[in-house]
Amino acid sequence: MAAPDRGLTLLLSSLARSNATETPLATIQALIAHYLANIHPSPTPLAATIVSSPIFLPFSHAKLEVLSTSFRHAVHLKLQALKADSNGLFSPSLDTQLNIWSLAIFQGLEGGHAIIRLACCSGFLLGLEDILQHLPVKKRGVKGIAEDELVMTFADVIDQLSTSDTWGKEFRSAAESADALVLSLIIASQSLLLVPSQKFTALPLSHLLGLIMRTIEDAFDGGRFLSSLQSSLSSNAKFKIHIPLDSPISESIKSVSNSTSIAYIGSISKLCARTVSLFVDHRPNAALPLISEAYEKLNSITAHVVTDWFPTALSGATGQSLLSPDAREVTTAIWATLKTLLFSVIMITEAGLSALVYIPSSSAVLPRNSTLAVIVLQTLSHLSFVIAQFGGAGHGAFDELKRLFYLALDVLGSDVAESNEYARRLCDVKSGLDPPLAHPFYQAKKAFALSAIEQLVPVLNELIIQELVLPTCLPHLSDTSHRETFESAHSVILAIFASHAQKASESTSQQRGGFTRKIVPFYANCLIDNSVQGRLSTLQLRLAYAALVRSAASVADLSLAWFCIDCLLAAIASTDEHDDERKHRLQLTLISCVPSVPLALLPRLLDPIRSFMDAAQDEKDRQELIDALFEEIKVRVGDKEKEYMIRWWGELRMKWAHTVPGREEIQGGHSLDTEMSLTPRL
Numbered sequence: 001m002a003a004p005d006r007g008l009t010l011l012l013s014s015l016a017r018s019n020a021t022e023t024p025l026a027t028i029q030a031l032i033a034h035y036l037a038n039i040h041p042s043p044t045p046l047a048a049t050i051v052s053s054p055i056f057l058p059f060s061h062a063k064l065e066v067l068s069t070s071f072r073h074a075v076h077l078k079l080q081a082l083k084a085d086s087n088g089l090f091s092p093s094l095d096t097q098l099n100i101w102s103l104a105i106f107q108g109l110e111g112g113h114a115i116i117r118l119a120c121c122s123g124f125l126l127g128l129e130d131i132l133q134h135l136p137v138k139k140r141g142v143k144g145i146a147e148d149e150l151v152m153t154f155a156d157v158i159d160q161l162s163t164s165d166t167w168g169k170e171f172r173s174a175a176e177s178a179d180a181l182v183l184s185l186i187i188a189s190q191s192l193l194l195v196p197s198q199k200f201t202a203l204p205l206s207h208l209l210g211l212i213m214r215t216i217e218d219a220f221d222g223g224r225f226l227s228s229l230q231s232s233l234s235s236n237a238k239f240k241i242h243i244p245l246d247s248p249i250s251e252s253i254k255s256v257s258n259s260t261s262i263a264y265i266g267s268i269s270k271l272c273a274r275t276v277s278l279f280v281d282h283r284p285n286a287a288l289p290l291i292s293e294a295y296e297k298l299n300s301i302t303a304h305v306v307t308d309w310f311p312t313a314l315s316g317a318t319g320q321s322l323l324s325p326d327a328r329e330v331t332t333a334i335w336a337t338l339k340t341l342l343f344s345v346i347m348i349t350e351a352g353l354s355a356l357v358y359i360p361s362s363s364a365v366l367p368r369n370s371t372l373a374v375i376v377l378q379t380l381s382h383l384s385f386v387i388a389q390f391g392g393a394g395h396g397a398f399d400e401l402k403r404l405f406y407l408a409l410d411v412l413g414s415d416v417a418e419s420n421e422y423a424r425r426l427c428d429v430k431s432g433l434d435p436p437l438a439h440p441f442y443q444a445k446k447a448f449a450l451s452a453i454e455q456l457v458p459v460l461n462e463l464i465i466q467e468l469v470l471p472t473c474l475p476h477l478s479d480t481s482h483r484e485t486f487e488s489a490h491s492v493i494l495a496i497f498a499s500h501a502q503k504a505s506e507s508t509s510q511q512r513g514g515f516t517r518k519i520v521p522f523y524a525n526c527l528i529d530n531s532v533q534g535r536l537s538t539l540q541l542r543l544a545y546a547a548l549v550r551s552a553a554s555v556a557d558l559s560l561a562w563f564c565i566d567c568l569l570a571a572i573a574s575t576d577e578h579d580d581e582r583k584h585r586l587q588l589t590l591i592s593c594v595p596s597v598p599l600a601l602l603p604r605l606l607d608p609i610r611s612f613m614d615a616a617q618d619e620k621d622r623q624e625l626i627d628a629l630f631e632e633i634k635v636r637v638g639d640k641e642k643e644y645m646i647r648w649w650g651e652l653r654m655k656w657a658h659t660v661p662g663r664e665e666i667q668g669g670h671s672l673d674t675e676m677s678l679t680p681r682l
Helices: 002-016 025-038 044-051 061-085 094-109 114-134 143-162 168-175 180-194 205-219 248-257 265-282 284-309 325-356 369-382 384-390 399-413 416-427 440-459 462-476 483-506 514-518 520-529 538-552 559-574 580-592 599-615 619-636 639-659 672-676
Strands: none
Touching: 002 025, 002 044, 025 044, 025 061, 044 094, 044 114, 061 094, 061 114, 061 180, 094 114, 094 143, 114 143, 114 180, 143 180, 143 205, 180 205, 180 265, 205 265, 205 284, 248 325, 265 284, 265 325, 284 325, 284 369, 325 369, 325 384, 325 399, 369 384, 369 399, 369 416, 369 440, 384 440, 399 416, 399 440, 416 440, 416 462, 440 462, 440 483, 462 483, 462 514, 483 514, 483 520, 483 538, 514 520, 520 538, 520 559, 538 559, 538 580, 559 580, 559 599, 580 599, 580 619, 599 619, 599 639, 619 639
């Protein structure tokens, strides 16, 4: 018994001192965990000694982490001790003993400093979460006591951090050497996510959201962490861009990236996201103005980043070869901070918009859902040069960004007037910050704008499309220098045609979409021009031209649809005889148009298809043409045209089967005779 007594004596003497220079923090952590779990008869006095110890003042992350970890380990050790002692027939159950022990510890924590109690409660709850799997399902209520204590303690912290007298003299003196707000949020973010929603909402969510947003704003220096970038750039004989390691931007970015708040910005952002989500769910009227304010703050941060980033030579750098070794080191840190900011924005804004979907905009006083969506899209637009590093905001984005981007556009799309106004602002950019067209910053911003417009096309009026959207797309339809912008521009045009086809099918009038029909000839020739190598891929060309023909065929007058087919036939006929690859791509494109034309045009279309199949000299190309046509018939041709197509195919299949081995069998193991037998039912 002498060794444990000496250990307890060492612990108590260390806790009584105002510094830990004689006893390392790791030793104190181990001693606290051991004696909390094993001291008899009650851990209450020891818990009271710990929570009132001056050794944890002034606050630091390392000290609070020691407290949290020691209480977490104590739970594990207590479980082991209880399992070792639970031999008696009449001994209390495991969960009962844990409850008694937990209550004893929380009694000892009463009256201690709020932030120290928060660290203790946080670690205790994390420990209980760890051991839940070792308890019977019906006996896991032991965690409820720790959840209640954590919520009450954190509410006390919020109250002290939010008081108008700056927490009071006593509180201020304890926290004067450390950022108490940041440390409190870091500790809380590790455990509050485990608290059930009904308990979490007992917190003062408005104050909590304000404190979190203040912390995030401070972590990124209000978006001003690049303010010294321009003045820090220079050049030398070997490199166009040089940044000395002792420059102001080096010190600034090092200060930001090495801060405690940035190190834990992920956890803080998760806490903010949950706060926003539950705030909207439970108190929407109170939440919407504050969430709008929070989103505006994020928008302001990103706007400041853009203002400081764009004028610099670094924003136009397209490769590492332009940077000196020192500049590369600083640039890497800058990009890491920018990406961290992007992830934080995505996490916070996605949580709010996901909850807002279920909240109707019922009050003229509260911010509208579409207004919040516009703020989010503006924030993402500011960071479009960062988003471009991840494949853009559209189909190539990572899942979280893609979900937020399309969610914001869906919310915005429910408000036609706001959608048209937002599209107008995206297209009509006259800011003095506009860079040259080839500038990477411009290309990223334009690609983001086109991706957004593509989703809004169905709700845009024809005047906006004609006067703003189309002129915005035109410069990029044949410019492949920036692939994302090139593909986004074509996607917008195809969205215009798809919207026209949809509206034509829903309307009895054939007069709608006059502008759309007028640009069909232009776009047909544009696609043919982009059929050369290095522009649209074969798959992209086939999908785009089929969509164009489908839109042109959506009206009663089929001359426009046949015009598209005729342009394609003319292009095939005029292709240089030595450019077999392009001719083959155009032939595949023509085959892709088969499901897009109505029954009246099918015979005219199938005749040239049969002709160039018969005339094909290369057996591999001919096989690919036949397979492509078969796939269109089997999968995409409509019910009205299916019967005719199968009969047409049946007349020629034997001819092609004799020259192409294996064509008697349909892909997937079904014979052509089997599909022919389905014709009457189709």
